Amino acid sequence: MNPDDTDESLYPIAVLIDELKHDDVALRLNAIKKLNTIALALGPERTRDELIPFLDESIDDEDEVLLALAEELGNFVDYVGGPSHAHILLAPLETLAAVEETVVRDKAVDSIANIAKSLGPQQVEEHYIPMVKRLSIGDWFTSRTSACGIYAPVYASASTATQDDLRKAYTQLCHDDTPMVRRAAATHLGKLTKKLSKDHVVNEVIPLFTNLAQDEQDSVRLLTVEDMIAIAEALTPEESKNLILAQLRNLCSDKSWRVRYMIADKFVPLAKAVGKDIVKEDLIQSFVHLMKDNEAEVRTAAAGQVPGFAELIDQESVLREILPCVKDLVTDTSQHVRAALATQISGLAPNLGKDHTIEHLLPLFLQLLKDDAPEVRLNIISKLDRVNEVIGIELLSQSLLPAIVELAEDKQWRVRLAIIENIPLLASQLGVAFFDEKLGNLCMSWLGDCVFSIREAATVNLRKLTEVFGVDWAKQAILPKILEMGRHSNYLYRMTTVFALTGLAQAATPEVLKDLIIPTVVQLANDPIPNIRFNVAKSLEVIAPLAKKSGADLDAVGVKGALNKLNGDSDVDVRYFAARALEKV
Template identity: 70%
Template sequence: MNPESEELYPIAILIDELRHDDVSLRLNAIKRLNTIALALGHQRTREELIPFLDESIDDEDEVLLTLAGELGEFTEYIGGPQFAHILLQPLENLAAVEETMVRDKAVESLNKICPQLSQAQLEQYYIPLLKRLTLGDWFTSRTSATGLYACGYPLASPASQEDMRKSFGQLCADDTPMVRRAAATHLGAFAKKVGKEHLISDIIPLFNKLAQDEQDSVRLLTVTDLVAIAEELSPEESKAYFLQTLKSMVADKSWRVRYMIADNFVKASPWDSYGLEIAAFLIINEQLSKAVGEEFTREDLVVAFVRLLKDNEAEVRTAASGQVPGFSELIDKDTILNYILPCVRDLVTDTSQHVRAALAMQISGLAPILGKEATTEHLLPLFLQLLKDEFPDVRLNIISKLETVNKVIGIELLSQSLLPAIVELAEDKQWRVRLAIIDYIPLLATQLGVEFFDEKLGALCMSWLGDSVFSIREAATVNLRKLTEVFGVDWAKQTIIPKVLAMGTHPNYLYRMTTIFAITAMAPAVTPEVIRDYILPTVTNLVSDPIPNIRFNVAKSIEALIPVLMQNPDTAPLVDQQLKPALIKLSEDSDNDVRFFSQKALLPVQ
């Protein structure tokens, strides 16, 4: 090939770059394939570029990974779907390489191209490719094959479909565990394509064999297969085919399998309720209860779930703890109190802090299910115990979910039972716990009312402004703004603002800094008159503060105050009368940062 030839120039450059020793050059060449294909045109791309890429497969994994991805989007550059089968050959080679990421990307691209093929193309090119990968000498090609059956099956002829089911069965029985793992990974997707008749006759036997595989790494993958297959069956059929398997999985000798069951027992749905996973085909609901019966649910699924909650491995108990409210929503109240709640009491004092943390995150979800009386009697003592847990994340998790409990039992009862513990946590040595309390205060204030708040929590909110941790002080200033929005400007003028402004003359510069942050944060929530009468005098006084950090934060505060004052005709003149002179003074400051922020603040008013 003559590199001087204008007609051959793009492909010549590509060849040179793909043969270059520098990996980055080869990678860039692959990323420009679409540009080169446009220059070559459809025919030359099919006849020259694709064969060249197929022959140049031996390269660095990073280059191959990029190539595998590019080919999946390449149909338009070779002339459209009628030529899409041309891309199969290089992707077949990529699907057999040693690097897993490259193979997975090649399978992904093949699944993009497959729907573009006609039935004739599928029968002539795709299915032979599938057979070659399935019968490959190396396990790498066979693992890739497992991910290609679901996409091609609906487009194939009945005879080819039968062959595909048999071939997939061979992969499920492969001697290599890696292939069986891949088969288990893709069995659920394949099951959804074969139709109910073949699902029962062909797929369920494959599932049962994989679910009893000697390798736990294979068995644990069948948990999601169980759900996928059961979704295609009626409740009665699911019970008949899978109940015994479910019981075996819950009691599996491998904790990893039991963990997968526990982690997938129920699953939050896109709606504000719980969808179902493992129990999707069995758990009780209004329609399903008639099919399987409450007695069956209690005796089988509840027993299985309780076993997971009492598992001897902490990882399994952690996963099951996160499923408690979701599962409880699907059974009756008496069953919760008699079977689930005793396990929850044990988990509250579990030896693993991770189990307790998972439970603390979810236990409040039981309150709406149990109702006010049962929550007060059974759950509040557990909340108090978790609030006093020595592990910070446990306390954080229970605090973050108290709103759910408040909706059920009311703020009066909640405050009587939990407020003392919350106040104690407000001074916790772990700053993240204190921060969580601050985030919860505005909601608590809304429910408590102004009088109760001022009596119980007002002083606490002010104390956070002097906290040793900056994040706490910052959050405390935002908290004041939210409280002002809750209780109103008049309350803020009487209760908060005087105390905040008094800190502006404190000997410790951190307190003066907090004053600046607080009044800046509160400005959007108060009236321009309050800014004029209360805030501006403090701001202008701090313009001459001896600490540069104070002065440049004053400039930033003024920048935030200007738009608020400009919105009101009565206060707009204050910008030119007070704030602009202050900024001019700061713009001549000896400190670079002070000058920068003051000049920035001056720009809109110059």
């Protein structure tokens, strides 16, 4: 396509096409991202006849540009004239599916699969299937790896004879000499399995799966775990026991930790797929072995599956087999294992019930709350609500509150932040009296924290507490302390006062807003620190509509006067935010 031949009204299109040919990668990338603009201007016919062939011929570029092109073409069906012309896009994508760079090939495969949804049976037979066959027998392994991903999308819409050919061709890919191709075949076998009849699964897929599950490369074997789940879902539990149990046992005790990791990571969906009998007879002991594995990565994956697997077996088995392993994992040498367990252990509470949770889990929670690693403590805190649902807030507060108070002053600010975010939940269940006695002062102390994120979260926390306990509580318990902070000599306390009052304004009554919040914010408009003054302007921008809605006169309460004064401030930022607020008012 020659830009010189382009109509003058399409000059920007000519420029974009020049950019596609430019030496500068950034310009070519920019042009690719505007392909839809070019296509819209050219119209469907010229896009099919000129733009797509041009793109196909010019595929020899930087990986970044090719990746963008592969992504754009996947959403290009409408620009070539709709589904009836969608097959036009397969040619450039076939070329992209054979390039050396993996991410480009993967994106091309995704786009081909997306276009496949638009193709009719005739287009599949005439255009799609020939492409599949060409890629499947390509000289370079790159095209054969891509081919594995494009069988499943059209299998169901192909003719019976073509389906037979597709299964035979896929069998060849599963036995390919190149490990990368076998990896791709194993990756996509599960997706193809879901499209096949049960007879084909039993007679053709299971032999392929068995062969791949015994592959000399562990990178191939680990990918068969997903295939096993898809196969088991197509079989009855009895058929699973007869046809795939042996391979399941082998994979659970595979010599490669990567394979055992994959089994551990997918253990719950795998257990659900194979049925209760296999779970009871084989998988409980397999899971125990995975939780005791020599490799920390495997134990980490197994720890993440504990509550899900516990739901599939009886409580007695959980107490006898699983819980002793969980106790060992609480003191595991790997921080990652303990962190994974801390995220999941609370999920055991509903399964164990109140008495067993109090007896067995609470001591483990306390131990994890005192862990040296901040991530472990964070993870256990964030899931306490599930324990509360089982044992009740009274017992939870008696057992865990001392640890929570200790963590509220933790030297790691992210731990303090996690505690703050969980305070409203605890408060709603503790009640006003208990909260005021045990946690009230703590919540106020966070307003003076040295970390801005903590101070910010503390102001949000106060608003949420006001929503839980009511404005009357806030008026008595926290507002006097916040107003006092507004007179503090340290400007950070005064700044926090502005933030806190802005948050509280959204939950306050008209009386509190008019008599307490607005006067304090307006007074701070005279602060000597510019940062405070422009935050006052931002605050008034939020508060003014609330005051107006409650029937207050903005002139009478001093809002407009304060903003007018700030609008003439010597600081440019203060003037900017004041002008913005005045515009809104």
